[in-house]
Ligand SMILES: [Fe+2]
């Protein structure tokens with residue numbers, strides 16, 4: 239076990255809160271336990287992290303920003319902790335609380351999952367711009383094909399977020415939960431606009447209406463992507479490398 243200084247942001251005060259903690263390196267991850275030596279209440283730094291997961295870690299030799307995530311495989315990690323530091327089993331025995339286990343993911347890495355999401359958004363933004371530019375001009379069949387391709391890619395992207403990325407983030411970063419709910423609701427709005435566009439493209443009957451719906455979709459997506467990037471990029475960068 240090594241000693242670190244963890245700086246969190248006070249959930250109520252907004253002030254910096256420094257605390258010395260024992261941390262363990264397990265499977266290449268830096269792990270801490272909110273034990274408070276087995277007291278009945280969670281330590282203040284754990285409450286702070288539930289409100290704001292962005293922390294600073296000082297190890298004695300270096301200092302870096304990190305995202306403090308609630309470990310998804312808590313029981314396995316806690317068993318590892320206890321194996322190395324049996325004192326934690328005693329702390330656990332003193333309280334009815336399930337001692338929370340946290341992983342401190344450092345942020346100073348290159349090309350991570352969050353950056354990759356931004357690249358996907360940029361591709362979708364460019365494709366939508368292109369489609370809007372081509373509305374009503376050129377070969378309608380090719381337009382239809384490209385438009386359906388765009389809609390399929392967008393649906394796939396949002397389905398991945400709804401079923402995998404957002405639940406994973408909400409579990410590990412409770413502070414993000416309200417924003418993730420809002421993002422999920424926006425996906426529903428976007429899906430409805432896509433449905434309408436698909437129908438209009440199919441029917442080829444009302445180009446003016448199609449343009450209006452395209453403008454709506456573009457503006458909904460602009461807002462959505464911007465909000466999403468503000469909300470989740472850091473957390474995703476902390477958690478996972480970009481897919482190959
Ligand atoms: Fe999204």
Ligand SMILES: [Fe+2]
Pocket residue numbers: 355359395399466
């Ligand atoms: Fe997205």
